[in-house]
Amino acid sequence: xxxxxxxxxxxxxxxxxxxxxxxxxxxxxxxxxxxxxxxxxxxxxxxxxxxxxxxxxxxxxxxxxxxxxxxxxxxxxxxxxxxxxxxxxxxxxxxxxxxxxxxxxxxxxxxxxxxxxxxxxxxxxxxxxxxxxxxxxxxxxxxxxxxxxxxxxxxxxxxxxxxxxxxxxxxxxxxxxxxxxxxxxxxxxxxxxxxxxxxxxxxxxxxxxxxxxxxxxxxxxxxxxxxxxxxxxxxxxxxxxxxxxxxxxxxxxxxxxxxxxxxxxxxxxxxxx
Amino acid sequence: xxxxxxxxxxxxxxxxxxxxxxxxxxxxxxxxxxxxxxxxxxxxxxxxxxxxxxxxxxxxxxxxxxxxxxxxxxxxxxxxxxxxxxxxxxxxxxxxxxxxxxxxxxxxxxxxxxxxxxxxxxxxxxxxxxxxxxxxxxxxxxxxxxxxxxxxxxxxxxxxxxxxxxxxxxxxxxxxxxxxxxxxxxxxxxxxxxxxxxxxxxxxxxxxxxxxxxxxxxxxxxxxxxxxxxxxxxxxxxxxxxxxxxxxxxxxxxxxxxxxx
Amino acid sequence: xxxxxxxxxxxxxxxxxxxxxxxxxxxxxxxxxxxxxxxxxxxxxxxxxxxxxxxxxxxxxxxxxxxxxxxxxxxxxxxxxxxxxxxxxxxxxxxxxxxxxxxxxxxxxxxxxxxxxxxxxxxxxxxxxxxxxxxxxxxxxxxxxxxxxxxxxxxxxxxxxxxxxxxxxxxxxxxxxxxxxxxxxxxxxxxxxxxxxxxxxxxxxxxxxxxxxxxxxxxxxxxxxxxxxxxxxxxxxxxxxxxxxxxxxxxxxxxxxxxxxxxxxxxxxxxxxxxxxxxxxxxxxxxxxxxxxxxxxxxxxxxxxxxxxxxxxxxxxxxxxxxxxxxxxxxxxxxxxxxxxxxxxxxxxxxxxxxxxxxxxxxxxxxx
Numbered sequence: 001x002x003x004x005x006x007x008x009x010x011x012x013x014x015x016x017x018x019x020x021x022x023x024x025x026x027x028x029x030x031x032x033x034x035x036x037x038x039x040x041x042x043x044x045x046x047x048x049x050x051x052x053x054x055x056x057x058x059x060x061x062x063x064x065x066x067x068x069x070x071x072x073x074x075x076x077x078x079x080x081x082x083x084x085x086x087x088x089x090x091x092x093x094x095x096x097x098x099x100x101x102x103x104x105x106x107x108x109x110x111x112x113x114x115x116x117x118x119x120x121x122x123x124x125x126x127x128x129x130x131x132x133x134x135x136x137x138x139x140x141x142x143x144x145x146x147x148x149x150x151x152x153x154x155x156x157x158x159x160x161x162x163x164x165x166x167x168x169x170x171x172x173x174x175x176x177x178x179x180x181x182x183x184x185x186x187x188x189x190x191x192x193x194x195x196x197x198x199x200x201x202x203x204x205x206x207x208x209x210x211x212x213x214x215x216x217x218x219x220x221x222x223x224x225x226x227x228x229x230x231x232x233x234x235x236x237x238x239x240x241x242x243x244x245x246x247x248x249x250x251x252x253x254x255x256x257x258x259x260x261x262x263x264x265x266x267x268x269x270x271x272x273x
Numbered sequence: 274x275x276x277x278x279x280x281x282x283x284x285x286x287x288x289x290x291x292x293x294x295x296x297x298x299x300x301x302x303x304x305x306x307x308x309x310x311x312x313x314x315x316x317x318x319x320x321x322x323x324x325x326x327x328x329x330x331x332x333x334x335x336x337x338x339x340x341x342x343x344x345x346x347x348x349x350x351x352x353x354x355x356x357x358x359x360x361x362x363x364x365x366x367x368x369x370x371x372x373x374x375x376x377x378x379x380x381x382x383x384x385x386x387x388x389x390x391x392x393x394x395x396x397x398x399x400x401x402x403x404x405x406x407x408x409x410x411x412x413x414x415x416x417x418x419x420x421x422x423x424x425x426x427x428x429x430x431x432x433x434x435x436x437x438x439x440x441x442x443x444x445x446x447x448x449x450x451x452x453x454x455x456x457x458x459x460x461x462x463x464x465x466x467x468x469x470x471x472x473x474x475x476x477x478x479x480x481x482x483x484x485x486x487x488x489x490x491x492x493x494x495x496x497x498x499x500x501x502x503x504x505x506x507x508x509x510x511x512x513x514x515x516x517x518x519x520x521x522x523x524x525x526x527x528x529x530x531x532x533x534x
Numbered sequence: 535x536x537x538x539x540x541x542x543x544x545x546x547x548x549x550x551x552x553x554x555x556x557x558x559x560x561x562x563x564x565x566x567x568x569x570x571x572x573x574x575x576x577x578x579x580x581x582x583x584x585x586x587x588x589x590x591x592x593x594x595x596x597x598x599x600x601x602x603x604x605x606x607x608x609x610x611x612x613x614x615x616x617x618x619x620x621x622x623x624x625x626x627x628x629x630x631x632x633x634x635x636x637x638x639x640x641x642x643x644x645x646x647x648x649x650x651x652x653x654x655x656x657x658x659x660x661x662x663x664x665x666x667x668x669x670x671x672x673x674x675x676x677x678x679x680x681x682x683x684x685x686x687x688x689x690x691x692x693x694x695x696x697x698x699x700x701x702x703x704x705x706x707x708x709x710x711x712x713x714x715x716x717x718x719x720x721x722x723x724x725x726x727x728x729x730x731x732x733x734x735x736x737x738x739x740x741x742x743x744x745x746x747x748x749x750x751x752x753x754x755x756x757x758x759x760x761x762x763x764x765x766x767x768x769x770x771x772x773x774x775x776x777x778x779x780x781x782x783x784x785x786x787x788x789x790x791x792x793x794x795x796x797x798x799x800x801x802x803x804x805x806x807x808x809x810x811x812x813x814x815x816x817x818x819x820x821x822x823x824x825x826x827x828x829x830x831x832x833x834x835x836x837x838x839x840x841x842x843x844x845x846x847x848x849x850x851x852x853x854x855x856x857x858x859x860x861x862x863x864x865x866x867x868x869x870x871x872x873x874x875x876x877x878x879x880x881x882x883x884x885x886x887x888x889x890x891x892x893x894x895x896x897x898x899x900x901x902x
Contacts, residue, residue, distance in 0.1 A: 002352040003360065005345050010367055013408050017382025018374040024385075071285040074278035081274070084282065093462030094510045095289060100472045101488045102502040103292075109499060110295035117295060147292065150285070155459050156413075159420035167621040170588055171679075173609040175635035175686055185634065189625040197416060201372070208375030211472035215488060225377045229477070247378040254373040261369070 025248035027241050037245035049222045050249060053207055056138060056223070060145040061202035065195065067146075068153025069161075075154075076161045089158060092151035099148035100211030107144045107216065111135045136217045144212055149202050156201060160194035200261045204254055224250055293506070300499030314500035323486055324501070328508065331483035334398055335468035338406040339461050342414050345407070347457065350415070351449055354422045355431055361419075368415035371408055376473040379405060384478060398480050405474055410464040417463065421456020425449075469509050537600060539564035539722045540585070540690055545594035547580055547746075554580040555591065556746035562739070565720040567713065569733035571769070572743035578726045579694055581743075585724060586692050587611050598689055614683030615692040619699040621679055622667040628654065628678045629663040635686035653681040656715060673704040680712065684719065691716065691723040697732065705729075709736050730770050734758065742766045759811075764884055767809050772844075774810040774855055777886065779803055785883070788851040792876060793826050796883045809882040815856035816875040817845060817866065827876040829854055833868050847874050 028034040040046065074080065075088040098106070110117050111128070112135050118128055134140060164187060172182040188195070210225040219226055224246055231243035301310045318324055353360045371379075383405055387395055394400030430452065434444040450457070472484040487505060491498045538561035547555040554577045562568050570578035583589045585596055587608030595604045603611050614635075622631050629650055636646045654660050657677040667675055676696050683691060693712070697705040713736040716723050727733050733740050734754040741751040742765070750762040761767035767775070778787035780800045785792045785808055794808065820830055831849025843863035847854045854874045858866070866872055 002348045003357075003364075006349040006364070009345055009407070010411075013383075013404050014367075014370060014374070014379075017379055017386045018370070019382075020385050021374075021378055021382040067281075067285075070281045074275075074281040074285075077275065077278060079274050080278050080282075088282075088285075089459070089462075090510075090514065091289065093459075093466060094506065096463060096466045098470070098506055098509075100470050101484050101491060102470075102505050105491055105498050105502045106292040106296045109299040109502075110292045115295060116298050117291065147289075150288070152463075155463060156416055156420075158459070159417070159424060159456060163424055165620050167617050167619075168623055170586075170608070171615065171617060171621045171623075171682075172634070173588075173607070174586060174611075174613065174615040175638065175682065176609050176612075177634070177638040178609065181638045185637070186623045186625065190623070194420065200369070201412065201416065204369075204372030204375070208372070208377065210375075210377050211470075211476075211484070211488075214472075215491060225375070225473075228377050229473070244381070247381070250375060250378065251373050254375075258369050258373060262366075 021244050021247055022251065024241055024244040027244075029239055029241060037239070037241050038248065040242060041245055041249050045222055046224075046227070046246065046249075049224045049227050050253065052138060052222055053224045053250075054253060056142055056145065057203045057206035059142050060149045060206045061199050064146055064149030064153050064202050065199040068150045068198075069157055069191075069195065071150070072154045072157050072161050076158065078166055088154060092154040095151035096148050096155060099209070101215045103144055103147055104212050104215035107135060107140070107147075111140065111143070136220045138221055141213055141216065141221055141223075144216055145206050145209065148212075149206065152205060153198055153202060156198045157191070157194060160191050164190065196261060196264055200257055203257055207250065207254060293503070296499050296503050296506075299496055300503050302496045302499075304494070304496050314497040315504070317494075317497045318501050318504055327481055327483040327486040330398055330481070331469050334403055334406065334482070335465045337399060337403045338410055338468050339464045341403065341407050342410050342464060343457060343461070346411070346414050346418060346460075347450070347453075348445065350418050350422055351427070351445060354427045364415065365419070368412045371412050376405075376409060376471070377477075379408070380474040380477045383474075398482065401478065402475065402480055402482075406464075406468050406471065409471065409474075410460075410467055413463040413467070414460040417456045417460035418453065419456075421453035421459075424456075425452045466509070469505075538562055538597075539566075539599055540724065541595075541597040542581070542585065543595045543597065545581065545584060545591045545596070547577075547584065547589065547591050553746045555584070555594075558594070558743075558746075558748060560741060560748070560751070562722055562724070564722050566738045567716055567723045567725065567736065568739040568741060569725045569727055569737040570741050570743055571727060571730055571733040572749075573728055573769070576743040577746040578728075578743050582692055582694055582724060582726045585690070586613055586615050612686070612688055613690045613692055614686055614688035616676065616679045616683050616694065616696045618695045619672070619675075622675055622682075624667050627664045627666055628659060628670065628681075631667070631678055632682045632685050634682065639686070649685060650681075653685055654678075656684075657681045657711070671704075672700045673708055676700065676708065677711075680715070684715075684721070689722065691721045693723070693725045695726055695728065698728070705732070712736065734770070742769060744769075760882065761809065761884075764807055764886075767807075767882070767884065772812055772855060774808075774812060774815070776808040776810075777805065778808055779805055790829065790851070793878045794876075794881050794883065795879045796881055800883070800885075805886040807884045807886050809884065810854075810876050812844065812855045812857040813842070814877050814880060815854060816877075817847070817856045817858050817862075817872050818875070819866075820871050820873045825873070825875065827878060829874045829876070831872065831874065833866055833870045833872055836863060836866075836868060845872075847872060 025037055026033050026035065028036070041050070071088070075085045107115075109115055111133075112118065113129065115135070121128055135143075168186055168190075169182060172186055177185070208225060210229060213221060213223050213226055214229065219230070228243050228246050231240065298309070300314050301312070302308060303311045303313060349364070353364060374382075383401070387401060427449070430448050431444055434448045439447070470484055471482070472488065475482040475485055476488075483505065487498075487501055490501050540560070540562040542558055542560040545555045545558040546553075556577075558577070558581055560568065570581060572578050580589065584591050587603070587606060591604065595602055597603065598611070598613075623634065626634070632650045632653055633646050636649065651660065651663070654663055657680055659674060659677050659681070662670060662674060667678070670678065679696070696712070697708055700708065709732055725733070725737065734757065737754060739751060740754055740757050742749045742757065744765055750757060750766045752760075757766065757770050761770060761773075764775070767773050776785075776787045778785040778792070780786075780797050780802055781791060782802070784794050784797050785806060787808065792808065797806075800806070829847070829849065829852045831847040831852040831854065833845050834848045835846045837844040837846075838860070839857070841860060842857045843860045845856045845858060845863060845866065847856060852874075856874055
């Protein structure tokens with residue numbers, strides 16, 4: 001069967017490592033099993049890290065999803081010259097890469113205390129820092145994350161937007177519907193499976209992101225991946241199982257998202273082939 | 274062109290370009306005086322041996338990952354769409370697992386599981402790292418390829434090809450691949466992006482890749498980091514464009530089946 | 535003369551250097567059915583899209599019931615359109631699709647339901663109400679599309695080659711139904727097609743288009759028996775055509791003198807095209823004597839068309855198509871030498887001028 005290589009590969013490189021970490025979450029230092037590690041997660045600072053991580057992921061997934069869809073649609077629809085679509089796809093492919101370390105620096109160069117935009121606004125009378133804006137905060141991380149969420153959305157949703165037939169828009173207009181009604185009754189429902197998939201992708205992408213926040217805030221913002229990384233690359237390695245428990249916590253959050261996704265996806269795709 | 278299209282495209286363009294322009298301006302500031310304008314930072318990067326070394330490693334790693342990914346996933350997804358549609362749900366489920374098990378977690382598990390394996394795999398980026406990166410790229414590859422397969426009529430194309438006497442491999446390479454070219458390229462773009470920017474696993478597993486180098490420069494140098502940042506962006510863009518160019522030249526012919534829209 | 539219900543006035547539309555519409559004028563009375571007939575690229579779909587509002591003319595106006603709608607957006611024109619294919623919303627059942635126009639007009643649910651169900655019954659799909667488009671055959675999908683367009687009680691019904699994507703038998707069946715429903719509801723209808731048989735069988739009027747212009751407009755019978763240009767003669771039905779020059783009381787065709795009534799009154803020496811319908815050609819065994827209007831040749835092919843068989847008769851300077859009753863054709867197998875007699879009356883003559891559109895070398899196919 002042609003699918004064998006696939007299953008073999010995923011078993012070796014995905015399930016095996018994943019399983020060993022998840023089991024480790026319930027192991028005590030030395031021998032035996034315990035729930036103590038997981039219990040610790042509900043206290044400071046761990047629970048705060050989870051809250052912050054979830055919030056940032058949700059915000060950037062929804063915002064990135066909506067804006068990405070609008071931009072992708074603007075580029076793909078009838079009437080827009082073909083070159084714009086190619087340019088957008090190419091740029092998105094690269095911008096989706098411009099995450100992590102380089103991105104952090106770019107945002108420091110833009111909105112940091114000495115950033116170009118910050119200085120520009122300051123010179124024109126409106127100082128962002130005086131109005132409470134700080135790049136090295138939750139908001140700053142969200143702004144930076146959006147930079148790779150948007151292109152990712154564009155790339156992933158483009159094939160689905162392609163599938164929106166011109167005839168549907170025209171039939172809708174012919175029957176008397178406004179643009180907004182078309183999107184509400186036809187456009188968005190048709191796109192829904194792909195939209196959902198894409199937004200879940202974006203959520204997971206943001207939730208698991210490590211490098212950008214690491215490079216941007218140097219730990220100033222309390223995020224779960226940062227905490228985990230601290231245990232493994234730091235010098236305080238007193239209980240690796242706690243870190244594995246945090247990993248388990250991440251797994252739970254993401255698994256819940258997925259459990260929402262699957263039945264939703266099935267319902268939305270009911271009418272598709 | 275619709276006015277709303279103008280609006281969104283302009284907003285998108287602005288949001289994407291401003292950080293790049295800012296980085297550019299930073300990169301032109303002298304490390305000693307803090308003012309514009311000098312090309313010294315770029316010179317510093319180009320004359321840095323580590324820069325070239327790590328860049329090469331990351332790029333080859335990306336290509337290796339793309340090839341392995343396509344070789345595994347395209348036949349699998351094709352087969353599933355064609356013969357075993359029920360399996361698609363299983364594979365789609367699998368594709369979501371790398372999201373539930375993020376790199377930060379995976380690297381720990383990988384290190385634990387592969388600790389005893391021979392050095393040619395465990396200590397080399399081409400083995401250990403590539404193996405991990407294929408899994409990282411898997412969801413993106415799947416969603417792109419799956420959308421591409423969903424958009425074409427797999428059954429009609431396959432049957433048409435077979436009725437003309439082609440073997441499976443011929444059908445796959447000459448009929449199916451050209452028709453999912455856009456989806457495959459999108460998946461390849463994403464994979465390239467992921468690998469060239471992957472920091473977490475490389476960092477914790479102590480491999481010396483390009484992003485590791487950039488972070489080091491960020492921490493230790495000032496404005497030169499801006500030059501490096503911009504160059505890394507430009508390099509990836511150049512790689513993407515050449516990929517796109519190759520794809521366009523080779524994939525000019527497409528299989529069109531009567532009855533298809 | 536009653537005011538036209540649908541009035542297209544001097545429509546022009548250019549795409550770059552191509553003149554898609556070059557002065558189209560059509561006046562349609564209420565409840566009438568007009569087909570725009572022509573080959574691909576003749577501009578018929580462009581005209582329809584302008585009437586629907588998906589395109590704007592460069593010059594000219596569209597009036598509905600006296601009101602100028604040229605600049606009215608498509609969702610405010612009160613027209614129902616049936617597209618060629620793929621226009622049903624895939625995420626909705628047949629019922630929900632038909633309901634759509636009423637839903638966006640905020641009609642109440644109970645009222646909507648009733649109307650929708652009635653319409654689905656009208657198009658014969660009451661049993662398939664809750665099926666999704668991908669669960670319906672092509673013909674059924676188009677019926678739903680028709681019901682959907684009618685649900686909003688449009689003043690004008692527009693159909694853009696609704697049957698071309700369907701197979702032959704379904705096409706014939708469905709076109710009759712479209713006509714039946716149209717007559718029952720009395721809706722003014724504009725129908726676009728490249729199939730001349732389709733157009734002739736269900737329309738009140740037919741307008742043959744070519745190169746952005748209307749070649750001829752009239753009733754189906756008129757178009758068939760009295761084509762005004764060689765193009766129309768070619769496009770509608772099958773036609774024998776002979777070139778010749780006018781002589782006393784007839785036409786000289788390659789040395790043979792044909793007695794043709796329509797030649798009277800034409801100047802001698804005028805170059806003309808003689809048009810003869812195959813069913814008017816009498817075919818019989820040769821009997822030696824040179825009767826008038828007789829062309830002699832051999833039966834080269836026989837094409838069985840059901841009640842009638844088409845014979846192709848070829849001789850020196852002779853190339854004629856004749857339709858004879860099938861029974862008779864059995865006695866005239868391939869290879870038989872026969873005499874084809876052209877009628878003297880009922881033959882059309884068209885003056886041949888250089889500025890007329892090119893004729894195809896082979897007669898155009900009559901059905902697709």
